[in-house]
Amino acid sequence: xxxxxxxxxxxxxVLIVLRHPPHGSHWLREGIDVALVAAAxxxxxxxxFQGDGVYALLEGQQSGALGQKGTHPQLAMLEMxxxxxxxxxxxxxSERGLSVDELMLPVKPLSAEAVAELIQAQPHTLIF
Amino acid sequence: xxxxxxxxxxxxxVLIVLRHPPHGSHWLREGIDVALVAAAxxxxxxxxFQGDGVYALLEGQQSGALGQKGTHPQLAMLEMxxxxxxxxxxxxxSERGLSVDELMLPVKPLSAEAVAELIQAQPHTLIF
Amino acid sequence: MLNYALLVxxxxxxxxxxxxxxxxxxxxxxxxxxxVSVFFYxxxxxxxxxxxxxxxxxxxxAEGWQRLHQxxxxxxxxxxxxxxRRGLLSADEAxxxxxxxxxxxxxxxxxxxxxxxxxMLNNDRLITFAP
Amino acid sequence: MLNYALLVxxxxxxxxxxxxxxxxxxxxxxxxxxxVSVFFYxxxxxxxxxxxxxxxxxxxxAEGWQRLHQxxxxxxxxxxxxxxRRGLLSADEAxxxxxxxxxxxxxxxxxxxxxxxxxMLNNDRLITFAP
Amino acid sequence: MLxxxxxRSPQSTAVYRDLGEAFGVNDQLLLIEDACYAALPAxxxxxxxxxxxxxxxxxxxxxxxxxxxxxxxxxxxxxxxFLALTETHERCVSWF
Amino acid sequence: MLxxxxxRSPQSTAVYRDLGEAFGVNDQLLLIEDACYAALPAxxxxxxxxxxxxxxxxxxxxxxxxxxxxxxxxxxxxxxxFLALTETHERCVSWF
Numbered sequence: 001x002x003x004x005x006x007x008x009x010x011x012x013x014v015l016i017v018l019r020h021p022p023h024g025s026h027w028l029r030e031g032i033d034v035a036l037v038a039a040a041x042x043x044x045x046x047x048x049f050q051g052d053g054v055y056a057l058l059e060g061q062q063s064g065a066l067g068q069k070g071t072h073p074q075l076a077m078l079e080m081x082x083x084x085x086x087x088x089x090x091x092x093x094s095e096r097g098l099s100v101d102e103l104m105l106p107v108k109p110l111s112a113e114a115v116a117e118l119i120q121a122q123p124h125t126l127i128f
Numbered sequence: 129x130x131x132x133x134x135x136x137x138x139x140x141x142v143l144i145v146l147r148h149p150p151h152g153s154h155w156l157r158e159g160i161d162v163a164l165v166a167a168a169x170x171x172x173x174x175x176x177f178q179g180d181g182v183y184a185l186l187e188g189q190q191s192g193a194l195g196q197k198g199t200h201p202q203l204a205m206l207e208m209x210x211x212x213x214x215x216x217x218x219x220x221x222s223e224r225g226l227s228v229d230e231l232m233l234p235v236k237p238l239s240a241e242a243v244a245e246l247i248q249a250q251p252h253t254l255i256f
Numbered sequence: 257m258l259n260y261a262l263l264v265x266x267x268x269x270x271x272x273x274x275x276x277x278x279x280x281x282x283x284x285x286x287x288x289x290x291x292v293s294v295f296f297y298x299x300x301x302x303x304x305x306x307x308x309x310x311x312x313x314x315x316x317x318a319e320g321w322q323r324l325h326q327x328x329x330x331x332x333x334x335x336x337x338x339x340x341r342r343g344l345l346s347a348d349e350a351x352x353x354x355x356x357x358x359x360x361x362x363x364x365x366x367x368x369x370x371x372x373x374x375x376m377l378n379n380d381r382l383i384t385f386a387p
Numbered sequence: 388m389l390n391y392a393l394l395v396x397x398x399x400x401x402x403x404x405x406x407x408x409x410x411x412x413x414x415x416x417x418x419x420x421x422x423v424s425v426f427f428y429x430x431x432x433x434x435x436x437x438x439x440x441x442x443x444x445x446x447x448x449a450e451g452w453q454r455l456h457q458x459x460x461x462x463x464x465x466x467x468x469x470x471x472r473r474g475l476l477s478a479d480e481a482x483x484x485x486x487x488x489x490x491x492x493x494x495x496x497x498x499x500x501x502x503x504x505x506x507m508l509n510n511d512r513l514i515t516f517a518p
Numbered sequence: 519m520l521x522x523x524x525x526r527s528p529q530s531t532a533v534y535r536d537l538g539e540a541f542g543v544n545d546q547l548l549l550i551e552d553a554c555y556a557a558l559p560a561x562x563x564x565x566x567x568x569x570x571x572x573x574x575x576x577x578x579x580x581x582x583x584x585x586x587x588x589x590x591x592x593x594x595x596x597x598x599x600f601l602a603l604t605e606t607h608e609r610c611v612s613w614f
Numbered sequence: 615m616l617x618x619x620x621x622r623s624p625q626s627t628a629v630y631r632d633l634g635e636a637f638g639v640n641d642q643l644l645l646i647e648d649a650c651y652a653a654l655p656a657x658x659x660x661x662x663x664x665x666x667x668x669x670x671x672x673x674x675x676x677x678x679x680x681x682x683x684x685x686x687x688x689x690x691x692x693x694x695x696f697l698a699l700t701e702t703h704e705r706c707v708s709w710f
Binding site: 268269270310340342345349350357 | 398399400429433437439441442445469471472473474475484486489490
């Protein structure tokens with residue numbers, strides 16, 4: 001898996017870091033809601049999937065028992081909101097035995113150094 | 129630190145396992161409340177401090193900012209409720225660089241095997 | 257047939273705990289067992305809110321719990337100490353505290369931790385769902 | 388002088404987050420800065436409950452937030468989407484949902500996530516307190 | 519003979535360690551909610567202490583897109599199977 | 615140059631690892647709430663990634679009985695010091 005270079009990172013207005021897995025809590029859903037609203041307000045929004053947040057990107061997710069919605073329908077809406085700067089921690093993926101080919105969206109894997117540079121480069125960052 | 133033998137474990141009616149540290153959340157406080165009420169109802173209650181729950185036993189705790197109560201006043205009441213079967217995971221202590229001499233209550237350190245035996249031996253266990 | 261009780265620590269719409277508990281409760285009662293009581297503790301007390309207003313396409317947790325009571329007589333017990341500080345009050349408690357509104361109504365009952373101890377000692381099974 | 392905004396995710400009386408946030412807020416306003424707004428999101432919305440009834444010897448978090456508004460004009464913004472599903476309703480929202488009670492009153496305001504985005508973009512600092 | 523319920527992802531290493539300490543030789547572990555991620559082969563290390571006496575809840579697997587990814591040593595159970603585990607084990611403790 | 619706030623005990627290894635990945639060479643880390651336990655010498659391993667640019671909040675230390683136990687490499691700050699860190703760092707992110 002080749003990680004992108006730091007120089008390839010286009011600056012955004014807002015970076016949302018997603019660290020929680022889907023379904024078990026509302027963190028991920030509420031974080032993506034902030035991303036969608038910020039984009040609707042005309043901000044350039046980037047997303048970084050880190051830690052257990054990478055599980056949000058697995059293919060084949062479904063609604064849970066009792067109709068509990070997942071976050072995959074929200075992620076499918078990102079393109080409509082022009083949110084196309086999607087990054088993932090390469091370390092988080094490999095620790096979980098996952099590769100970018102298994103993911104539902106085209107995300108760019110970042111080395112640890114690039115994760116730090118990404119967060120340094122963005123004017124506003126929220127972690128969920 | 130010598131751990132007690134499994135044969136020394138007197139059976140209780142209720143075992144409360146405390147795994148959360150004081151102050152950061154209400155888990156510990158609400159777990160001790162259950163222990164006190166069970167004792168007030170005439171049950172023999174034992175407590176096992178495991179994981180970050182061992183931090184509840186540190187000497188010198190105080191109220192937090194804005195008057196937030198800690199759990200040390202509750203622990204000081206255990207004796208009044210005849211709760212004197214107090215165990216601590218020896219592994220949890222040593223991972224945190226602590227020893228039984230530094231603790232505010234006389235607790236018996238248990239080896240990993242004894243922790244398993246303790247939980248097997250009690251008819252009712254709640255984890256907080 | 258076994259007598260079950262549940263202990264729910266998780267707030268609704270924040271963690272899966274309350275959903276998992278309701279789902280398990282449905283399985284208990286439709287499998288011929290008796291679900292005697294559900295005790296709501298810690299942030300689980302928010303499950304009892306009569307003001308809960310989820311979007312129409314999402315499960316309404318408080319109504320789910322109420323249905324268990326109506327169909328199977330399950331007691332819905334809300335820890336009063338955990339509830340009052342978090343803003344869960346019956347009409348009686350609201351009066352006592354001089355408040356004009358309340359948000360806990362039958363079949364939910366505010367009750368003491370003793371009822372949890374009782375549920376643990378006097379049922380065949382107590383299953384905990386935490387956030 | 389800097390303009391501060393806070394984002395509070397933690398429920399009252401479950402995690403230290405709301406206490407830490409209120410403590411930080413007091414320090415901001417008494418140090419000559421301006422605390423423009425506090426945005427309550429996730430389980431933090433429960434901080435706005437007018438029914439919160441903690442024991443008398445414990446801090447009353449909702450009153451602590453209200454005091455900030457009264458003394459320093461801090462806006463107290465409650466995410467409406469996070470709040471409605473968790474049972475936080477103003478009188479208007481209660482009407483709209485056909486409910487007789489409500490538990491969100493001024494100076495707390497139900498508002499959209501756009502106000503959080505606005506707080507992030509238009510203040511010098513946004514500090515988050517999570518459970 | 520206890521049934522242990524666990525709902526945290528395998529990144530929550532402390533709860534897996536504490537549960538490992540408490541796990542008896544005849545106990546069973548049921549993975550629910552975010553603990554389903556521990557059923558992936560990549561997480562097998564954190565389950566080593568539980569000697570193959572491990573089940574995982576099907577509907578929580580399916581919602582997370584994990585249905586085809588479970589380690590062969592782990593038994594997949596539906597809600598009836600969850601209930602059956604609580605029937606055959608007199609006591610059930612929940613780790614979180 | 616960011617200020618990172620952290621409130622989890624050092625047993626929450628995943629958040630320390632993710633924060634370590636994001637931590638820049640000129641960043642500062644402030645330990646609050648249950649992260650105060652990371653200021654104990656026994657936890658120094660989890661802080662290795664943060665190169666000595668670490669503070670801890672005094673009142674959260676004191677309430678936990680940790681006031682006399684802090685590693686010498688860590689700076690103890692009061693609430694004014696917490697505020698001062700947010701004044702000198704334009705951006706602050708919170709890890710939990």
